[in-house]
Amino acid sequence: MTVSLRQPTGVAHTRIYSYGAARGELAVPNDDLVGPIDSSDEWIRQRTGIVTRMRAEPGTDAIDLATEATREAIERSGIDPSDVDLVICATISNPKQTPSVSAIVADRVGANPAAAYDVNAACAGFAYGVAQADALIRAGAAHYAVVVGTEKLSDVVDPTDRSISFLLGDGAGAVVVGPSDTPGIGPTVWGSDGSKSDAVGMNHTLTDFRDGKAPWPTLRQEGPTVFRWAVWEMVKVAREALEAAGVAASDLAAFIPHQANMRIIDEFAKQLKLPETVVVGRDIETTGNTSAASIPLATHRLLEEHPELSGGLALQIGFGAGLVFGAQVIVLP
Numbered sequence: 001m002t003v004s005l006r007q008p009t010g011v012a013h014t015r016i017y018s019y020g021a022a023r024g025e026l027a028v029p030n031d032d033l034v035g036p037i038d039s040s041d042e043w044i045r046q047r048t049g050i051v052t053r054m055r056a057e058p059g060t061d062a063i064d065l066a067t068e069a070t071r072e073a074i075e076r077s078g079i080d081p082s083d084v085d086l087v088i089c090a091t092i093s094n095p096k097q098t099p100s101v102s103a104i105v106a107d108r109v110g111a112n113p114a115a116a117y118d119v120n121a122a123c124a125g126f127a128y129g130v131a132q133a134d135a136l137i138r139a140g141a142a143h144y145a146v147v148v149g150t151e152k153l154s155d156v157v158d159p160t161d162r163s164i165s166f167l168l169g170d171g172a173g174a175v176v177v178g179p180s181d182t183p184g185i186g187p188t189v190w191g192s193d194g195s196k197s198d199a200v201g202m203n204h205t206l207t208d209f210r211d212g213k214a215p216w217p218t219l220r221q222e223g224p225t226v227f228r229w230a231v232w233e234m235v236k237v238a239r240e241a242l243e244a245a246g247v248a249a250s251d252l253a254a255f256i257p258h259q260a261n262m263r264i265i266d267e268f269a270k271q272l273k274l275p276e277t278v279v280v281g282r283d284i285e286t287t288g289n290t291s292a293a294s295i296p297l298a299t300h301r302l303l304e305e306h307p308e309l310s311g312g313l314a315l316q317i318g319f320g321a322g323l324v325f326g327a328q329v330i331v332l333p
Contacts, residue, residue: 008140015184020072024056024170049262053169053288065172066150081110086142090125123320125292131188148174149292169288173296186245190326241327253312259284
C-alpha cells in the first residue's frame with residue numbers, strides 16, 4: 001500500500017504588519033572617535049555623512065536590543081505574541097556562537113515555542129530574513145513571523161581602524177510578517193560573491209585569539225573596493241528588484257538602502273533616477289551603520305516622520321560582508 005505524505009499549503013500573499021526599533025543608549029559624536037584615527041569631524045561627515053552614531057552601554061547586548069524592537073513590532077501589529085510561530089534574527093554580533101539570538105528573543109516576547117533561527121548575512125541579513133518569512137508563510141510552514149535585524153557592533157570595533165571604526169553603531173529593527181489579501185512583499189533578488197570575501201569581515205578568528213596568535217577579532221574593510229561594488233553592482237540589483245516586482249522607480253513612495261555610507265545612498269538615488277517624490281532613508285546621519293539592523297531602523301524612522309508613506313511601495317536593498325546582497329519591493333504598513 002502506498003501512503004502519500006501530507007504537505008502544508010499556505011496563503012497566497014504576505015505583507016509586513018508593523019515595525020519596531022531599538023537604538024543603543026549612547027549618542028557618540030564624531031569628535032569622540034577622531035583621536036585614535038588621527039582624523040576630524042569634518043572628514044567623517046564628508047566621507048560618510050555621519051554626525052553621531054548610537055552605541056549600546058556595556059551591559060546591553062544584541063539580544064536585549066532585539067527583544068525591545070520585537071516587543072514593539074508585535075505590540076503594533078495587533079497580533080498576540082503566542083500567534084507568532086517563526087522568529088528569524090539576522091545578526092553578526094550574537095554574544096555567543098550558540099544558542100541563537102532568535103530562540104531567546106522568542107521566549108522573552110512570549111512566542112515560545114516558535115521555530116527560531118539566526119541568519120548570518122551581514123548587512124543583507126534583514127532582506128534575507130524577509131524573503132524567508134514570506135516564502136515560509138506562503139508555503140504553509142508558518143503563520144506569523146518576526147524578522148529582526150540586531151547588532152552590537154561596538155563590541156567588534158578597533159578604535160584605531162580608519163577603514164570602518166567610525167561608521168558603526170548599535171541597534172535593532174523588527175517587523176511582523178503575516179497573511180495578506182494582496183501581495184505585500186515582492187520577489188527577492190539576492191545572491192553572493194564569495195570571491196570578494198576579503199573586502200569586509202573579521203580580521204582574525206576566535207581560535208587565533210584563544211591561542212594567543214592574534215588580538216580580539218574586529219571588523220575591517222577595503223573601503224574603495226566596497227564603495228565601487230556597492231555603487232555600481234548593487235544599483236543593478238536594485239533595478240532587478242523593481243523589474244521583478246513589476247514596478248518603476250516612479251511608483252515608489254520610499255527607497256530604503258542599507259545605511260552604509262551617505263555618499264553611497266546619494267549615488268544610488270542618482271543612478272536609479274528617483275523622482276523627488278520618493279523619500280530616501282538616511283538614518284545613518286544620527287544612528288550610524290548598524291549592519292543587519294539598518295534597513296528596519298531606517299524604515300521605522302521614515303514611518304514616524306512621514307506617516308503619509310503608509311500603504312506606499314518601498315524598495316529596500318541590503319549588501320555587505322560575504323559579499324552578499326538582497327533586495328525586494330514591499331508595501332509599507
